[in-house]
Amino acid sequence: MKNISVLVTGGAGFIGANLVRMLLKLDYKVTVFDNFSTGRYAYLEGLPVDIVEGDVLDRDLLVEVIRSHQSIIHLAAQTGVPGSLIDPYQDCEANVVGTLNVLEACRAAKDSSDTKMSQKIIFASSNAPLGRQIPPASEDKAPLPVSPYGASKLAAEAYCLAYYGSWGLNTIVLRFGNVYGPFSEHKGSVVAEFFKAICNNNVITMHGDGEQTRDFVYVADLCRSVLLALDCDEVGEVYQIATGIETSINRLVEMVQDVSGSDTSIYKAPTRHGDVRKNYSMIVKARDMLGWDPEVNLDLGLRKTYEWFVNYT
């Protein structure tokens, strides 16, 4: 019986909806903090969670809510490169100032006498901070972001590490690969877009020549890494969370067509600014320090995801 209170910012989103279910199975007491800008109430329907509708830019509310929780999983963010190109200020506010607000509220909770904050602060980062580094992405490479999103995630990572260094907050940064799985109907990520196109009998839109590569990690595997991080004593650290396997978008199209039995046609759109050409990660550190390994291969993960899309749409 865990009986530990965990606050999940962004818990109504894609990763949040999956993670909250896994936390509940392990008997964590879960509160979701979300402004529902992209997340959905429907994803949390019927779950025994407390929901606080709020924005990570609301400092007072964060201080009030965080003080009654032992661990924080900070997922809330402006979550992609395209949004950051459209409005870099909004991206910076949500991702940098929002994270700083979470950390400050955790510091206040740690300092106050009625605090329960003693456990972990897990920050959801990405490979975007590494940017134009030659793959594989790894924790020891110098970040060279190519998008405002990469810059804002990098700044937020830096604050997490600084709050460990300056005030001993138990922060852990997890850099997620390309996550896919159930509860992603609202997402513009490549797997979600392909399955939505197939379910709606639309053409699949592919950006660039399709030879760009990504490291696709199934959401349940990814959430297991977060659960392990909650129990990990190696804090003030950055971990790459992916599979170590590089898959081209052309190969992904073949796989989603095979999984869905569809021969939907492909529309090739121009390459998007800020997208990196090749991307996959080394996951040795997560294996060694978190004891984490991905278990669901891409074929199985795509089948589970397609099944969810068919039932949801």
Ligand SMILES: NC(=O)c1ccc[n+]([C@@H]2O[C@H](COP(=O)([O-])OP(=O)(O)OC[C@H]3O[C@@H](n4cnc5c(N)ncnc54)[C@H](O)[C@@H]3O)[C@@H](O)[C@H]2O)c1
């Ligand atoms: N999905 C991926 O492939 C991926 C890859 C790398 C990193 N990440 C990171 O993981 C986290 C979760 O991503 P996701 O894919 O679940 O995205 P998502 O958009 O589904 O979830 C984000 C959630 O945060 C909420 N939110 C956004 N801004 C907020 C704010 N200012 N205050 C309060 N709530 C706010 C949204 O309503 C949503 O519920 C993000 O930090 C994202 O950058 C995701």
